[in-house]
Amino acid sequence: xxxxxxxxxxxxxxxxxxxxxxxxxxxxxxxxxxxxxxxxxxxxxxxxxxxxxxxxxxxxxxxxxxxxxxxxxxxxxxxxxxxxxxxxxxxxxxxxxxxxxxxxxxxxxxxxxxxxxxxxxxxxxxxxxxxxxxxxxxxxxxxxxxxxxxxxxxxxxxxxxxxxxxxxxxxxxxxxxxxxx
Amino acid sequence: xxxxxxxxxxxxxxxxxxxxxxxxxxxxxxxxxxxxxxxxxxxxxxxxxxxxxxxxxxxxxxxxxxxxxxxxxxxxxxxxxxxxxxxxxxxxxxxxxxxxxxxxxxxxxxxxxxxxxxxxxxxxxxxxxxxxxxxxxxxxxxxxxxxxxxxxxxxxxxxxxxxxxxxxxxxxxxxxxxxxx
Numbered sequence: 412x413x414x415x416x417x418x419x420x421x422x423x424x425x426x427x428x429x430x431x432x433x434x435x436x437x438x439x440x441x442x443x444x445x446x447x448x449x450x451x452x453x454x455x456x457x458x459x460x461x462x463x464x465x466x467x468x469x470x471x472x473x474x475x476x477x478x479x480x481x482x483x484x485x486x487x488x489x490x491x492x493x494x495x496x497x498x499x500x501x502x503x504x505x506x507x508x509x510x511x512x513x514x515x516x517x518x519x520x521x522x523x524x525x526x527x528x529x530x531x532x533x534x535x536x537x538x539x540x541x542x543x544x545x546x547x548x549x550x551x552x553x554x555x556x557x558x559x560x561x562x563x564x565x566x567x568x569x570x571x572x573x574x575x576x577x578x579x580x581x582x583x584x585x586x587x588x589x590x591x592x
Numbered sequence: 593x594x595x596x597x598x599x600x601x602x603x604x605x606x607x608x609x610x611x612x613x614x615x616x617x618x619x620x621x622x623x624x625x626x627x628x629x630x631x632x633x634x635x636x637x638x639x640x641x642x643x644x645x646x647x648x649x650x651x652x653x654x655x656x657x658x659x660x661x662x663x664x665x666x667x668x669x670x671x672x673x674x675x676x677x678x679x680x681x682x683x684x685x686x687x688x689x690x691x692x693x694x695x696x697x698x699x700x701x702x703x704x705x706x707x708x709x710x711x712x713x714x715x716x717x718x719x720x721x722x723x724x725x726x727x728x729x730x731x732x733x734x735x736x737x738x739x740x741x742x743x744x745x746x747x748x749x750x751x752x753x754x755x756x757x758x759x760x761x762x763x764x765x766x767x768x769x770x771x772x773x
Binding site: 430451452454455457461462463464465466467468520584586588589590 | 611631634635636642644647649765767
């Protein structure tokens with residue numbers, strides 16, 4: 412009832428309604444935590460020696476799959492994959508997450524490299540595209556060759572698992588700490 | 593020698609020098625990873641059930657302390673502390689890291705609460721400050737009561753350990769994933 416009144420008072424704005432309720436002393440602020448539906452697992456991997464650590468969240472649809480041995484095993488492999496990545500300033504999940512300035516910056520360098528190597532202009536663009544693809548493979552987890560089977564990309568590993576377990580499986584986020592970075 | 597030449601060519605700008613070397617095909621880009629001196633450990637904690645995970649980096653000065661049993665034990669406790677925190681939108685290490693808008697927003701709510709409770713204006717500011725201190729205890733790791741001994745703050749636990757082991761010990765960063773957040 413309080414919630415309904417709060418939403419009415421704030422024309423249906425959820426955040427304002429929370430503030431409204433807090434001001435009235437009704438809602439405990441920050442208690443809602445932007446949760447979405449969905450099951451899954453949060454997994455960590457600490458590389459022996461304790462100088463590199465990874466935290467990863469992989470979602471699925473049911474608690475049943477979240478406890479599936481193959482699901483858990485793949486999540487552990489993915490955490491290990493992130494730990495094994497070359498230490499980059501930042502690594503992204505998808506190509507879309509790589510900032511446009513970073514890509515422009517890379518392309519500028521490739522252009523200068525290609526010129527320095529004296530390659531003909533008509534193949535310059537193709538070479539640059541090849542270098543950019545290689546860059547994405549380095550910095551995007553989903554584009555990387557899977558450590559346990561470098562013939563497939565991480566994207567394909569996730570898709571294959573999703574197909575096998577018949578659920579929407581997604582790497583939601585990950586983070587990697589390297590000591591003193 | 594290449595590095596010296598690159599730095600000269602770029603008037604000592606380190607980032608430009610790296611670009612310069614990459615364009616010349618000499619340096620492998622992104623290989624430097626902003627490392628600072630210092631030893632320490634990266635530790636993880638996954639709460640049973642796998643719905644909450646924490647990654648934390650704690651620095652010290654020597655490898656000797658980084659392998660010290662009490663140091664490692666405290667780092668594990670700190671990781672557990674972060675996992676135990678009420679799920680906030682974001683939690684910070686220090687008061688300084690809480691955005692000014694967040695603080696202003698809190699104060700506005702406290703003011704309205706105090707008015708709604710009909711408290712006299714002369715004590716309003718004191719009450720608001722008390723509420724803000726409580727807020728910092730909730731959202732800043734260093735201000736939180738230590739889970740293993742709530743009489744002391746996390747800040748004091750770290751300082752005490754530093755004094756005991758005679759090294760500069762710092763929580764450098766931490767991150768907390770809650771499933772579906």
